[in-house]
Amino acid sequence: MVTGHVFIATSLDGFIAREDGSIDWLDMPGVEVEDHGFNEMMASVDGLIMGRGTYEKVLEFGAWPYNKPVIVLTKSLKASAIPKHLQDNVSFCSDEPEQLMQSLAGWKRAYIDGGSVIRSFLSAGLIEDMVLTRIPVLIGRGIPLFGPLLKDVRLLHIDTVAYPSGLVTSRYRVVAHE
């Protein structure tokens, strides 16, 4: 079955966005000239699976940043809401994570994005590894990456890179759900 892979940035206090969804705090001097592995990650996956919250934020960027298929998990949006210029790139899906992953014929690796969706996929045992980049800022309140779990998730630390800008990226493999 296709494996799930996470590549996401958090504030030092563990948030992926402010409470209103804004990610202005991700911008930092020096970050734009560093390679944090995003292009390598994108090249390694067959497509993305993201939550509606993340999709709606990416739509605000204006230019669509992905050149691979994007599946948006949503039970509230209808396919007719996909803008015309994205109809070849984006599809909506209301399946449960396991059902979706089993249906992805031809995919080997999927980029899983969005806090709530990442937690669902983690709980279902569908995440193989996570690359977490900590931004050196405390934002106090926001949308958390992690939250309550039914069981502990044991991780194996692979490596950590500290960049001159102050970003710190750690790679973890998911070992077991206890």
Ligand SMILES: NC(=O)c1ccc[n+]([C@@H]2O[C@H](COP(=O)([O-])OP(=O)(O)OC[C@H]3O[C@@H](n4cnc5c(N)ncnc54)[C@H](OP(=O)(O)O)[C@@H]3O)[C@@H](O)[C@H]2O)c1
């Ligand atoms: N810091 C970063 O690197 C980074 C990366 C990605 C996103 N973000 C930010 O994170 C925010 C979005 O994260 P989020 O946690 O609020 O939302 P999310 O995970 O992107 O989306 C959650 C939505 O997905 C839908 N959904 C359908 N099936 C689901 C399932 N099995 N599990 C979970 N959700 C499912 C639901 O929408 P329906 O009601 O339509 O069913 C749910 O409300 C945005 O502000 C974005 O900018 C930051």
